[in-house]
Amino acid sequence: MTESVVRRDPDEAIAAARHLIVRGDEVAKSAPGARDPALVRDRARGLFDQARDLLDDVRDLLDDARGDPEGTNADVGPVVGELAVQVARRMLDLDGADLAETARPTAGMRRAATTVADPDRRPPGQHLTAGFPVLHVGSTPAPRADWTVTVTGRVHDRIRIPIEQLRDDPVTTTSDFHCVTGWSRLDNAWTGVPVASLLARARPRDEATHAIVSGHPAYSANLPLADLGADGVMLAWAVDGRDLDVAHGGPLRLVVPHLYGWKSVKWVTEIRLTERDVPGYWEERGYHMRGDPWQEERFRDD
Numbered sequence: 001m002t003e004s005v006v007r008r009d010p011d012e013a014i015a016a017a018r019h020l021i022v023r024g025d026e027v028a029k030s031a032p033g034a035r036d037p038a039l040v041r042d043r044a045r046g047l048f049d050q051a052r053d054l055l056d057d058v059r060d061l062l063d064d065a066r067g068d069p070e071g072t073n074a075d076v077g078p079v080v081g082e083l084a085v086q087v088a089r090r091m092l093d094l095d096g097a098d099l100a101e102t103a104r105p106t107a108g109m110r111r112a113a114t115t116v117a118d119p120d121r122r123p124p125g126q127h128l129t130a131g132f133p134v135l136h137v138g139s140t141p142a143p144r145a146d147w148t149v150t151v152t153g154r155v156h157d158r159i160r161i162p163i164e165q166l167r168d169d170p171v172t173t174t175s176d177f178h179c180v181t182g183w184s185r186l187d188n189a190w191t192g193v194p195v196a197s198l199l200a201r202a203r204p205r206d207e208a209t210h211a212i213v214s215g216h217p218a219y220s221a222n223l224p225l226a227d228l229g230a231d232g233v234m235l236a237w238a239v240d241g242r243d244l245d246v247a248h249g250g251p252l253r254l255v256v257p258h259l260y261g262w263k264s265v266k267w268v269t270e271i272r273l274t275e276r277d278v279p280g281y282w283e284e285r286g287y288h289m290r291g292d293p294w295q296e297e298r299f300r301d302d
């Protein structure tokens with residue numbers, strides 16, 4: 001149904017997406033007084049999801065039409081981007097409301113958290129979690145031990161490295177992790193290899209300014225090359241002395257502690273250097289292109 005609407009008319013699809021957002025807002029507004037607020041929020045999520053699907057379809061259509069001089073949809077792109085930001089904001093609000101309910105600390109925990117938490121290590125709008133939440137879109141891949149990662153794109157030497165080879169040179173670095181949905185986990189001891197050393201081997205070309213990092217099943221995140229090569233940025237296979245569970249990105253994930261968690265691509269397969277900043281999965285859906293938690297760079301245009 002969605003597709004036929006889009007094929008007929010992108011404007012119609014955009015109108016339908018707007019309508020779904022309004023309906024989602026109405027549902028979400030009724031959650032606090034409801035018997036099962038989480039269930040109501042799920043219904044709102046469903047409506048926002050449908051809006052997101054419609055916007056994705058329009059975006060695909062625009063991509064297909066790119067370069068077509070007869071294309072009449074040039075003015076639609078910014079509207080789709082703006083609506084995607086609106087949907088992303090609402091999804092985060094819903095996640096935040098769920099977290100506030102399920103993770104409400106007991107009085108004792110709250111006291112412990114405030115004494116342990118050095119306020120200098122908690123970015124604005126974040127709360128600390130003692131556990132290790134699992135967060136990703138799509139399904140968890142089947143567990144496997146073998147893995148290969150590629151460094152390619154604007155480099156002098158493309159490299160493909162099997163994980164056994166990476167394991168020859170382990171480094172352990174402790175850092176904090178901040179997810180844009182509001183939780184932060186402090187003092188994670190990641191074991192892996194610094195991405196800077198892989199970049200040095202691949203030798204970025206002069207024109208390389210950014211990278212897009214891809215992972216299973218169909219995920220990606222973009223970041224400036226300077227952030228990718230920064231201290232503490234690693235391809236990791238273990239945390240706190242144990243090999244990564246598949247849920248946390250095992251056997252291999254990227255860790256970018258100084259940016260929001262969505263940049264830390266799990267099940268990482270490719271690091272592609274680019275000469276411009278190409279949005280990844282969440283960035284296309286309204287998240288910030290850089291995502292510095294200390295600047296609260298949660299959304300684009302913030």
Ligand SMILES: Nc1nc2c(c(=O)[nH]1)N[C@H]1C(S)=C(S)[C@@H](COP(=O)(O)O)O[C@H]1N2
Pocket residue numbers: 132133134135136137138178179180215216217219247248249261262263264265266267
């Ligand atoms: N492949 C992949 N990597 C991903 C994601 C994803 O959806 N797919 N989600 C990101 C987000 S939003 C966060 S906060 C972290 C969460 O890592 P964790 O599940 O180990 O806590 O993974 C990031 N890496």
Ligand SMILES: [Mo]
Pocket residue numbers: 135179180181261262
């Ligand atoms: Mo996240």
